Amino acid sequence: MTTAPIAVALDAPDLETAARWASLVTPHVSTVKVGLELYLRYGPDVIASVRGASGVRVFLDLKLHDIPNTVAGAARAVARLRPAILTVHAAGGPAMIRAAVESAPHTQIAAVTILTSLTEGDLERIGLAGPAEDAVRRLAALSVEAGATALVCSPNEVSAVRSEVGDGITLITPGVRPVGAATQDQMRVATPEQALADGADLLVIGRPITGSPDPGAAAAPIAASLRRAS
Ligand SMILES: O=C(O)c1cc(=O)[nH]c(=O)n1[C@@H]1O[C@H](COP(=O)(O)O)[C@@H](O)[C@H]1O
Numbered sequence: 047m048t049t050a051p052i053a054v055a056l057d058a059p060d061l062e063t064a065a066r067w068a069s070l071v072t073p074h075v076s077t078v079k080v081g082l083e084l085y086l087r088y089g090p091d092v093i094a095s096v097r098g099a100s101g102v103r104v105f106l107d108l109k110l111h112d113i114p115n116t117v118a119g120a121a122r123a124v125a126r127l128r129p130a131i132l133t134v135h136a137a138g139g140p141a142m143i144r145a146a147v148e149s150a151p152h153t154q155i156a157a158v159t160i161l162t163s164l165t166e167g168d169l170e171r172i173g174l175a176g177p178a179e180d181a182v183r184r185l186a187a188l189s190v191e192a193g194a195t196a197l198v199c200s201p202n203e204v205s206a207v208r209s210e211v212g213d214g215i216t217l218i219t220p221g222v223r224p225v226g227a228a229t230q231d232q233m234r235v236a237t238p239e240q241a242l243a244d245g246a247d248l249l250v251i252g253r254p255i256t257g258s259p260d261p262g263a264a265a266a267p268i269a270a271s272l273r274r275a276s
Pocket residue numbers: 055057081107109133158160161162163198199220221222230232250251252253254
């Protein structure tokens with residue numbers, strides 16, 4: 047059975063829980079994602095723990111955002127862990143993105159455009175007035191020009207981003223909620239099937255799976271519906 051193009055966000059309070067979630071979901075999904083909560087608590091060891099025996103692809107979501115020299119050093123520091131994907135904020139600008147790309151040559155650098163938790167009202171307050179799609183397209187284009195080969199955006203913008211950057215770029219969408227699931231702090235959301243139909247390559251899904259007492263059982267039907275749709 048092939049796994050579905052899902053990265054399960056392992057936003058767990060402790061390493062044992064994260065490793066357990068990883069082992070339960072890896073029969074169904076291609077990737078697991080380690081974010082700030084786990085990495086800041088446990089550091090580099092967390093990567094080997096969640097990779098486990100299965101050797102699943104690990105997406106390291108640190109959302110680096112600093113001057114190019116500092117991001118270059120940070121990207122070099124984690125490159126030795128060989129994550130499949132590492133995130134940086136696109137708003138750090140082209141020199142910063144390029145610094146990450148050059149410092150982690152064996153890792154795919156994913157530029158995060160506009161966080162899926164932001165509304166257009168929030169964007170106006172931070173000086174990005176207008177449709178979210180405009181800012182996302184602009185950040186997507188500059189990130190690809192700077193060498194990023196993956197982009198993170200909400201499913202609502204994924205088709206616009208695809209037409210902006212073409213087929214060779216991996217589009218990653220968090221803000222994914224199966225029908226009926228609570229949106230929580232996510233503001234720009236769509237269903238897994240819609241995100242895939244609109245051109246996403248990898249769907250980031252956390253709490254709808256990890257909030258279940260059995261994350262493997264929660265992941266299985268979502269993965270099956272994506273395999274049917276693709
Ligand atoms: O870079 C990310 O992965 C990311 C970008 C973004 O715009 N929005 C977003 O939710 N994420 C991450 O995707 C995951 C979503 O988790 P759930 O909301 O629980 O499905 C979290 O780990 C977030 O850190």
